[in-house]
Amino acid sequence: MxxxxxxxxxxxxxxxxxxxxxxxxxxxxxxxxxxxxxxxxxxxxxxxxxxxxxxxxxxxxxxxxxxxxxxxxxxxxSAKLPITPLQFAPQHAASQEAVIQMVEVRRALEAEVAALAAQRRTPQDLLAIEQAVAALDAAVQSGGDGVAEDVHFHRVIAEATRNPFLIQTLQYLSQFLYGATRVTRANEARRGDFAAEVRTEHQAILHAIQASEADAARQAAAAHMGNAIGRIQSADPMFWAQEGERLAQPLVKGLRS
CATH class of the missing domain: 1.10.10.10 (Winged helix-like DNA-binding domain superfamily/Winged helix DNA-binding domain)
Incomplete structure (x- = not known):
């Protein structure tokens, strides 16, 4: 092996x-x-x-x-491995639930955002989106978590919709979106296959917007968020014990309010 x-x-x-x-x-x-x-x-x-x-x-x-x-x-x-059931402590489960619920909100919104951006984007919008992807890749390659760059990538796509109500809705949710992104990216950074999947998904969204293909952009964005949920669901419990629960606390408080 x-x-x-x-x-x-x-x-x-x-x-x-x-x-x-x-x-x-x-x-x-x-x-x-x-x-x-x-x-x-x-x-x-x-x-x-x-x-x-x-x-x-x-x-x-x-x-x-x-x-x-x-x-x-x-x-x-070891010849005899210890039994380690994959179970979350109650507080970890609450943290996971909060993150998944926020990503579900993102999936509902950002699929349509990507579709509208593909239809309405200008050359200037496209340049901003391409630059955002490049900045995210550079941040990850330099050892950063890429959270701010990831949030910016999705924000410039939203700005390309030219829909002020949609943009304002996302701005209102930004405090929660940022928190959820911190958790998802922290989890994804711990596994090379997760990080590679995320980059591929971002590229799929970009390519659909570049080609002005609304349906493809909608599907790519929805798939990206759906896969993010899957990656959170398959996160090692050690992740929640070390980082996930702490990073998700703002979202957990939102569940209880």
């Missing part, structure tokens, strides 16, 4: 991100009991982190009973 891992970025502790990726390989059966982990040097290279970070991550996996060292041989997946 020769797993490939994605570099980790700032946000959550680097060692936690490394441990989560390694743990996911084990829990999902891609690394099975008895398999040897890649060498420390290989993990340093793939995750683009220091040896200290890798050692902290491996120590965390040992404390969870997922791996064990064999003197002179390396680190191996």
């Amino acid at each position: 020769n797993p490939h891992f994605s570099p980790v970025f700032s946000g959550a502790r680097l060692s936690d991100q490394v441990a989560e990726q390694l743990g996911a390989e084990i829990r999902q059966g891609r690394l099975v009991p008895g398999d040897k982990l890649p060498t420390e040097a290989r993990l340093v290279e793939q995750f683009a982190v220091s040896r200290t970070v890798v050692r902290e991550a491996v120590a965390r996996l040992k404390s969870l009973g997922l791996v064990a060292s064999r003197q002179g041989s390396g680190v191996f997946v």
Whole structure:
């Protein structure tokens, strides 16, 4: 077994991100009991982190009973893995529910926003949307969370609708939209496949708007939000314990008000 891992970025502790990726390989059966982990040097290279970070991550996996060292041989997946049911504590479930509900609101609104933008966008609007996509990609590549850039990307699409009521509605919801985006992007940053999916989905929205294809833009935006819900639903409970619950608190308060 020769797993490939994605570099980790700032946000959550680097060692936690490394441990989560390694743990996911084990829990999902891609690394099975008895398999040897890649060498420390290989993990340093793939995750683009220091040896200290890798050692902290491996120590965390040992404390969870997922791996064990064999003197002179390396680190191996434990012969008998601990049972870790994928259940959320009540507060984590509330946080997840709040984020999903806000993304459902976004799906309803932003599908139509994208369709109208495809119909009404001017060359100046298109340039602004293209620049927003480039800024988001640059932010992620430089190690940022991309939250502000993600929100800006969707805002410039809304501005292309030329519908002041729709724009004002989104502005009113911006405090919640920003909070939901913080959670979704924090979750997506922890997995390379999630981050790649998001970029592909943004490109699909952009291409439909470039081509002035309203139906395709509507479908691409709706799919993007639907997939965001799926990514939140499949987030590792460790994510909620470490970051998700804290980031979602403004939305949880909204549920209770």
